[in-house]
Amino acid sequence: MVIEADPELCVGSGMCALTVPDLFDQSQDDGTVVVLRPVPADPELDDVRDAVRRCPSGALKLTD
Amino acid sequence: MNDMVCPITNGLPKVRERPLDPPAIFGQLRDDRPIAPMTFPDGARGWVVTSFAHARTILTDSRFSSQGSLKHLAFASELATELDIEKDLPPGQFEHMDPPEHTRFRKLLTGEFTLRRMKAMVPQIERIAAGRVAAMRAKGQSADLVRDFSVPMSAQVICELLGVPEDARGRFEELSFRALSLDVKAEESKAVLDAIVNLLIEVAMGKVAEPGDDLLTGLVTGGQLEPAELIGVTLLLLVAGHETSANMLSLGTYALLREPEQLAKLRADESLIDNAVEELLRYLTIVHIGVQRTPTEDVELAGVTLRAGETALIHLPSVNRDPERFPDPDRLDITRGAIGHLTFSHGIHQCLGQQLARQELKVGFTTLLREFPDLRLAVDPDEIPMRENMTIYGVHELPVAW
Numbered sequence A: 001m002v003i004e005a006d007p008e009l010c011v012g013s014g015m016c017a018l019t020v021p022d023l024f025d026q027s028q029d030d031g032t033v034v035v036l037r038p039v040p041a042d043p044e045l046d047d048v049r050d051a052v053r054r055c056p057s058g059a060l061k062l063t064d
Numbered sequence B: 001m002n003d004m005v006c007p008i009t010n011g012l013p014k015v016r017e018r019p020l021d022p023p024a025i026f027g028q029l030r031d032d033r034p035i036a037p038m039t040f041p042d043g044a045r046g047w048v049v050t051s052f053a054h055a056r057t058i059l060t061d062s063r064f065s066s067q068g069s070l071k072h073l074a075f076a077s078e079l080a081t082e083l084d085i086e087k088d089l090p091p092g093q094f095e096h097m098d099p100p101e102h103t104r105f106r107k108l109l110t111g112e113f114t115l116r117r118m119k120a121m122v123p124q125i126e127r128i129a130a131g132r133v134a135a136m137r138a139k140g141q142s143a144d145l146v147r148d149f150s151v152p153m154s155a156q157v158i159c160e161l162l163g164v165p166e167d168a169r170g171r172f173e174e175l176s177f178r179a180l181s182l183d184v185k186a187e188e189s190k191a192v193l194d195a196i197v198n199l200l201i202e203v204a205m206g207k208v209a210e211p212g213d214d215l216l217t218g219l220v221t222g223g224q225l226e227p228a229e230l231i232g233v234t235l236l237l238l239v240a241g242h243e244t245s246a247n248m249l250s251l252g253t254y255a256l257l258r259e260p261e262q263l264a265k266l267r268a269d270e271s272l273i274d275n276a277v278e279e280l281l282r283y284l285t286i287v288h289i290g291v292q293r294t295p296t297e298d299v300e301l302a303g304v305t306l307r308a309g310e311t312a313l314i315h316l317p318s319v320n321r322d323p324e325r326f327p328d329p330d331r332l333d334i335t336r337g338a339i340g341h342l343t344f345s346h347g348i349h350q351c352l353g354q355q356l357a358r359q360e361l362k363v364g365f366t367t368l369l370r371e372f373p374d375l376r377l378a379v380d381p382d383e384i385p386m387r388e389n390m391t392i393y394g395v396h397e398l399p400v401a402w
Ligand code: SF4
Pocket: A005, A009, A010, A011, A012, A013, A014, A015, A016, A017, A026, A031, A032, A033, A054, A055, A056, A057, A058, A059, A060
């Protein structure tokens, strides 16, 4: 499973970084999402799904 | 047109059966018709949305517009505390814009409000909170938490972030306290707003002469905003950042003091604070006028047709009490992990300052509980005057003792 993030859609809410700080950060310049590690470990998948669900702008996807 | 009877006429009902629960009618509506017809005080027909799922759907659907000109007053009120977005406020109120206009403003600011930056502000916020505690102690054994803690604390935090210099803060605090008070009539609230705008112009001019390492300097020297927009954006940040945090601090403390069991849990285990903050945000949902979205074309949803132009009011307090999403929703439970609530709204307009709010609330509650092990209400809980008439819910005053 791979995390895909679209910085064009991202509105910099920081919900992803709050939910899974090990995998997401925000750019210092414009606050948009930075994926720290695109392939999460299996035990992290549930948290990543939460982050995807909480993202207010639909900028995050978890794909096969 | 829809021929169903309209249960909510002349705007939202204000009277609550219990001070910390939304009016009961919204719960009944959610069971029967989660998207129900309503009329606004100006006579316009629209919809009130009370279910969590539909709220999220609407808030992320680009067929719904956030344009200020399409919105309506939510409450019928003699105290017209809601200002006319187009006439009374300077340009740059991007919460009332759609893309691409909205995007231009939001992208300028998101870098300033990242979780990382807001966490880095914690020592500053702690210093401010400690200063308020010292001022409260200097008064003796009791104080008004609103006037002596919450309002000045949140004013100082947003002033430091923006870069409002020391000498202007006293004036800003006084103005903001008046802007948040009950007895301010429509005319005076306009005068207070003008005074705040003038103060901001003065401060912004100061940044041209003497740039600092702060948000306002960044906006002034960035050259991406017209001068009037710059003032408008700053005003939005100031008002949005200040009124909300101040009320959450006071109302959150009130809620905890009313629920000794929850308070005791938090006192026993400080690591519950993150969850407690999320739960208080959910349970109290101080944006009790909700948020509005207007369909620009006919939209079918949950068996109803929202016609173009018929504004949907997402009633955030009851959306956050949807039992489908939060079991036993009317119970304050600081251990529940309420994150995902819609208090900060959802979609592209979700609150820009939410990570600042979280840090501020965390520091505020932790400081109060640590410093005042015997904090209690100084009057009967039912005597506390609630902000039913105001755009942001809360308490007008909160006499506490320790
Ligand atoms: S949650 Fe979504 S909108 Fe918010 S910062 Fe992350 S990707 Fe961007």
